[in-house]
Amino acid sequence: MNNKSLRHRPAALLAYSTLALSSAAVQAQSPSASPESSGAQIESLQQQLTEQGRQIETLKRITTEQEKKYQALRRALRQQARDTQPGETAQGENAEQAAPNAQAEQNPTDTEQHPVQVGAAPSQESQAPVEVPRLFEQPGILTPKGKFVFEPSLEYSYSSNNRVALIGYTIIPALVIGLIDVQQVKDSILTGALTGRYGLTNRMEVEAKIPYVYRSDSSVGRELNTGSATDSVFNSSGKAIGDVEVTARYQLNEGSATKPYLIGSLRFKSRTGKDPFEVVTDCLTSCVGNPGGTGLPTTQPTGSGFYLLQPALTWLFQSDPAVFFGTFSYAHNFARNNVSLTVLGGQQEFLGTVKAGDIIGANFGMGLALNDRTAFSVGVDLNSVGRTLQNGAPVTGSVRVVLAKLLFGFSYRYSDKTTLNFTVGAGLTRDTPDLTLNLRIPLSF
The missing domain is CATH 2.40.160.40 (monomeric porin ompg)
Incomplete structure (x- = not known):
């Protein structure tokens, strides 16, 4: 399954549930149904409605969790951009690929639940300052962790x-x-x-x-x-x-x-x-x-x-x-x-x-x-x-x-x-x- 289908999976499930409800309602309104079968259909529809309601709530909870993981992944990407080696800018592909990989190691299901675009430069808001020739005793860019x-x-x-x-x-x-x-x-x-x-x-x-x-x-x-x-x-x-x-x-x-x-x-x-x-x-x-x-x-x-x-x-x-x-x-x-x-x-x-x-x-x-x-x-x-x-x-x-x-x-x-x-x-x-x-x-x- 590709990233695009993963991204729209919650919406597809919601649409499928709505379609199922609609078809069930049409069947319930069929004039050929007997009173006994109509009662059974109504009870079945109520059960389906209850089940679909639980599924919708589950989808909402999953969507909220994915949004939180997405924001955490963005913060990790910005942090990785700041950790770029001296002399490099935050626009290199290494900084972008390192952040998703590090997040995936911590939680292997994150990248499956919420795809991240790799190879594109981060937004201008998260760019780290460019290394310039050092004039004074105070350097401009700090040393990354462990370096x-x-x-x-x-x-x-x-x-x-x-x-x-x-x-x-x-x-x-x-x-x-x-x-x-x-x-x-x-x-x-x-x-x-x-x-x-x-x-x-x-x-x-x-x-x-x-x-x-x-x-x-x-x-x-x-x-x-x-x-x-x-x-x-x-x-x-x-x-x-x-x-x-x-x-x-x-x-x-x-x-x-x-x-x-x-x-x-x-x-x-x-x-x-x-x-x-x-x-x-x-x-x-x-x-x-x-x-x-x-x-x-x-x-x-x-x-x-x-x-x-x-x-x-x-x-x-x-x-x-x-x-x-x-x-x-x-x-x-x-x-x-x-x-x-x-x-x-x-x-x-x-x-x-x-x-x-x-x-x-x-x-x-x-x-x-x-x-x-x-x-x-x-x-x-x-x-x-x-x-x-x-x-x-x-x-x-x-x-x-x-x-x-x-x-x-x-x-x-x-x-x-x-x-x-x-x-x-x-x-x-x-x-x-x-x-x-x-x-x-x-x-x-």
């Missing part, structure tokens, strides 16, 4: 700043009494990271990231309070493991073509990297009074030195063929007590309680699929970093800093399980790195 994504990445960052310090006072414009310190600071950071993501459910995933940092810093200038008339170059570098991170993400709602997908996340960053308080600083005795030296670290740190907790909310809205996305976040740095700074000679300079400024972040962008394998995206990343506090008071010279980057992303789906993702970033403020390059290769298992 694992291994993502090696390599990031390069370059910064160049000019710093001018005036020690003295001005008598008239352009005439300064005291010392002038001019420094050019060039900083290069190369970070290789191994990231793993695992889907706990269809709406929740966990992630762990282990970075390894190599950092090189060059400063051109003159030492303060030395009266030197020549420039000197101060080079320092450092390499070690960075700050390990763990993140949990959860999809809050079931988005559609008319409302965005909302994903909440919670990120925790440790301080496994070498922090700024562990490295030796180029100060002769004290960096506070700065009686000599550059005041710069002799080896570069690879971590921030503070534990960090960052809740965030990510949204994605699909407007074919584009996908709009963005994130709002707040990062809290936990204070450290009894902190000391190491200076030349191994001496410790006690600083007390130090707290790095909290970070308010926001980003937004747009992704566009050029074809079934290539996509392009552009976005802006903004972060406002608060002042650093020492013993409850702002550190002298510490101000709120605004970091802003313009990002361009490109992705190519090499295979169903491998995607190449490349991002280029340009700093929009002086405190932001001038250039960032990031290469990610997510591998699905």
